[in-house]
Amino acid sequence: MSEHKHVAAIIGGAVSGSEAVRVLAEKGVHCVVFEQNSRPYGKIEDGLPRWHDKQRRNEYVKIDERLDHPNVTFVPKVTLGKDLSFQELVEDWGFSVVCLANGAWRDRAIAVDGAENYAGKGIVLQNAFVYWFNHFIEAGYQGPEYTVHDGAMVVGGGLASIDVVKILQIELVRRALLEKGIEVDMHDLEKKGVAKILASHDQSMDKLGLEGCTLYYRRRPIDMPLAAIESGASEELKQKRLKIRQRILDNAQSKFLFKFQERSLPSGFVIDDDHVKGVEFIRTEIVDGRPKPIAGTEFEATSPLIISSIGSVPDRIDGLDMRGEYYTFTDWDLGTIEGYDHVFGVGNVVTGQGNIAVSRQHGEHVANWVNENFLSKREALAPAQVDNILERARALGASKGYEGRYADWIRSVMPPDMQ
Numbered sequence: 001m002s003e004h005k006h007v008a009a010i011i012g013g014a015v016s017g018s019e020a021v022r023v024l025a026e027k028g029v030h031c032v033v034f035e036q037n038s039r040p041y042g043k044i045e046d047g048l049p050r051w052h053d054k055q056r057r058n059e060y061v062k063i064d065e066r067l068d069h070p071n072v073t074f075v076p077k078v079t080l081g082k083d084l085s086f087q088e089l090v091e092d093w094g095f096s097v098v099c100l101a102n103g104a105w106r107d108r109a110i111a112v113d114g115a116e117n118y119a120g121k122g123i124v125l126q127n128a129f130v131y132w133f134n135h136f137i138e139a140g141y142q143g144p145e146y147t148v149h150d151g152a153m154v155v156g157g158g159l160a161s162i163d164v165v166k167i168l169q170i171e172l173v174r175r176a177l178l179e180k181g182i183e184v185d186m187h188d189l190e191k192k193g194v195a196k197i198l199a200s201h202d203q204s205m206d207k208l209g210l211e212g213c214t215l216y217y218r219r220r221p222i223d224m225p226l227a228a229i230e231s232g233a234s235e236e237l238k239q240k241r242l243k244i245r246q247r248i249l250d251n252a253q254s255k256f257l258f259k260f261q262e263r264s265l266p267s268g269f270v271i272d273d274d275h276v277k278g279v280e281f282i283r284t285e286i287v288d289g290r291p292k293p294i295a296g297t298e299f300e301a302t303s304p305l306i307i308s309s310i311g312s313v314p315d316r317i318d319g320l321d322m323r324g325e326y327y328t329f330t331d332w333d334l335g336t337i338e339g340y341d342h343v344f345g346v347g348n349v350v351t352g353q354g355n356i357a358v359s360r361q362h363g364e365h366v367a368n369w370v371n372e373n374f375l376s377k378r379e380a381l382a383p384a385q386v387d388n389i390l391e392r393a394r395a396l397g398a399s400k401g402y403e404g405r406y407a408d409w410i411r412s413v414m415p416p417d418m419q
């Protein structure tokens with residue numbers, strides 16, 4: 001039988017969830033990690049493009065080390081809101097604390113009237129597209145398939161949208177060169193850039209008959225969130241950051257040869273046969289940092305591949321209220337949620353920042369706070385309660401084929417050719 005102790009439920013085992021686990025498990029709190037996928041690597045595996053090969057491997061190892069701990073029960077292939085209801089989790093299981101570390105997996109929709117009627121009808125979403133790029137090279141890949149058409153368009157503007165246009169240009173050129181019998185590795189194309197690789201083979205976009213893709217952004221290059229401007233930054237520092245933003249875009253364009261349309265705000269879709277075939281735009285001017293449409297500047301662009309890359313927000317979970325795009329957080333530092341004193345948001349789900357270090361630090365911060373200021377004031381669970389929770393978790397894991405040994409499980413669910 002177990003001893004008196006606290007038991008935490010962690011939803012999502014990736015960067016932030018596993019970091020919260022590390023802190024709590026070391027303090028003697030037992031952590032039950034419910035992860036929707038077979039593997040717990042989240043955006044490291046499915047978001048961060050696979051040219052970051054070393055960084056991805058390092059993060060896999062760190063996540064594995066944190067989760068392969070005697071104070072951790074891993075429960076894979078269980079999605080909160082589907083296999084396990086939110087109410088059941090917070091009210092019925094009896095956990096001392098619940099940490100939502102489930103990230104931001106819902107792509108924002110392009111904000112035009114009636115957009116909801118065209119979901120899945122011609123617009124490709126960034127998360128699915130990057131997932132495809134990271135996995136399509138695996139022999140056993142069974143996910144969505146995309147064709148990298150020339151002339152693709154990307155609506156976006158953040159760092160992730162630069163990754164999306166890089167993927168498009170790299171794959172477009174790699175495939176076009178291959179047709180000419182020239183085999184180039186994806187990593188070389190990313191490292192040296194499309195322009196240099198083409199030149200080294202005495203080729204160009206024109207010679208290959210390629211137009212390339214275009215990134216459409218509603219504001220100016222200096223407004224792109226490619227370099228953060230800290231609140232309270234001096235005017236001098238602000239100007240420096242604006243220049244960096246412009247430079248990041250210029251460098252990416254000269255290296256990867258994509259086109260850029262600034263101050264282009266989507267205002268409607270071009271529809272054909274009930275499918276989105278293009279986007280109607282209107283030019284903007286920037287007034288007080290906001291894009292203001294300029295009447296009479298409407299234009300439309302059509303493309304066989306339209307990708308929406310305008311940021312991700314947390315997925316809806318049945319039974320968990322939302323305020324706008326986020327859960328009903330009452331404290332954005334600790335991720336506390338309205339109506340529940342023992343539920344906390346951890347990592348990207350609350351920071352809103354697509355950044356590994358920020359997610360990890362937030363996981364550590366919240367877990368330390370929870371341990372020192374919340375669990376320390378609560379009575380630990382009685383041994384029978386601990387056993388009951390762990391037995392339930394073990395049974396749920398077993399129903400998904402998980403036999404309780406983390407390292408064995410990971411070995412069995414790791415495709416041999418996964419990057």
Ligand SMILES: Cc1cc2nc3c(=O)[nH]c(=O)nc-3n(C[C@H](O)[C@H](O)[C@H](O)COP(=O)(O)OP(=O)(O)OC[C@H]3O[C@@H](n4cnc5c(N)ncnc54)[C@H](O)[C@@H]3O)c2cc1C
Pocket residue numbers: 011012013014015016017034035036037039040041042043044047048049078079080081101102103104105130159160163164315317346347348349353354355356357359
């Ligand atoms: C294209 C792209 C490029 C990026 N480039 C960089 C970069 O260069 N540098 C950088 O620092 N960051 C980058 N990031 C961001 C970075 O990868 C993420 O911010 C970070 O990994 C998020 O970690 P997290 O643990 O907070 O969330 P996630 O990694 O999203 O983890 C959430 C976990 O919860 C699980 N989950 C979700 N919903 C449920 C549910 N209902 N039930 C159970 N489990 C669930 C998921 O499967 C996942 O394992 C990039 C992201 C993208 C998309």
